[in-house]
Amino acid sequence: MPMSPTLLKVISVTHIFWYRLTGGALGARLAGRPMLLLTTTGRKSGRSRTTPLQYFEDGGNMIVIASNGGNTWHPAWWLNLERNPEAEVQVRSDKRQVTAERAEGEERERLWEAAVETYSGYEGYQRTTKREIPVVILRPQ
Numbered sequence: 001m002p003m004s005p006t007l008l009k010v011i012s013v014t015h016i017f018w019y020r021l022t023g024g025a026l027g028a029r030l031a032g033r034p035m036l037l038l039t040t041t042g043r044k045s046g047r048s049r050t051t052p053l054q055y056f057e058d059g060g061n062m063i064v065i066a067s068n069g070g071n072t073w074h075p076a077w078w079l080n081l082e083r084n085p086e087a088e089v090q091v092r093s094d095k096r097q098v099t100a101e102r103a104e105g106e107e108r109e110r111l112w113e114a115a116v117e118t119y120s121g122y123e124g125y126q127r128t129t130k131r132e133i134p135v136v137i138l139r140p141q
Contacts, residue, residue, distance in 0.1 A: 005071070008068075008069055012051060012052055015027050015030075015035070015052040016037060016050050016051075016052055019035070019037055019052060019090070020037070020090075023092060023093035024090070024091065024092030024093055025092075027052065028091070028092050030052075030054065033054050033118060033119060034054065034055055034056070034091075035052050035053065035054055035055070036052070036053055036055050036062060036064075036089050036090060036091045037050050037051070037052055037053075037089070037090040038050065038051050038052075038053050038064065038077055038087055038088075038089055038138070039087060039088040039089075039090070040077050040080035040081055040084070040087045041080060041083075041084045041086075041087075042076075042080055043079055043080045043082075043083035043084070049076065049077065049080060051075070051076075051077040053065075053077075054118070054119060055138075056114060056115065056118045058111060058114065058137070060139075060140060061137050061138060061139050061140070062089060062091075062098070062137075062138040063103075063111050063114070063115065063135065063136065063137060063138070064136045064138060065115050065122055065133060065134070065135055065136070066078035066133055066134040066135075066136055067122055067125040067126075067133050068125075068133075069125065070124065070125035070126075070127075070128035070129055071129065072129050072130065072131065073131075074131065074134065078134055078136065081100040081136065082102075085099050085100040085101065086098075086099055086100075086141075087099075087100055087138070089138055096140050096141075097140070097141040098138040098139055098140055098141060099138075099139050099141060100136055100137070100138055100139075101136070101137045101139065102134050102135070102136060102137075103134075103135040103136070103137050108135050111135045111137070112135050115135065
């Protein structure tokens with residue numbers, strides 16, 4: 001069952017608050033998995049929008065999954081990146097500029113398998129939605 005959008009919002013706002021306040025001492029790991037803060041530019045508002053996301057590294061890149069908790073629509077952060085792929089990532093207290101790119105083909109399959117190894121819940125999310133969940137590569141600038 002997909003996670004409620006309201007619950008996702010409450011969890012995100014709380015996570016962002018503690019992550020920023022402590023430079024990632026609280027929030028840089030969740031259930032043993034690494035977390036980052038992704039700040040995009042709102043596609044409608046033009047304002048900065050921050051989302052905590054689980055990630056893993058692939059070479060020098062960070063990989064995030066636009067699962068949206070298994071909901072049938074893409075997460076707003078991914079729609080923002082489709083409009084403007086330039087973003088900021090915070091890992092602990094380190095901030096860096098990145099460019100986002102959707103993984104395709106064999107690269108997507110390889111990264112999807114790695115993502116599922118990191119968090120098996122992604123498989124369940126994919127089963128609950130008909131959309132292909134985007135695998136997003138964040139390349140440091």
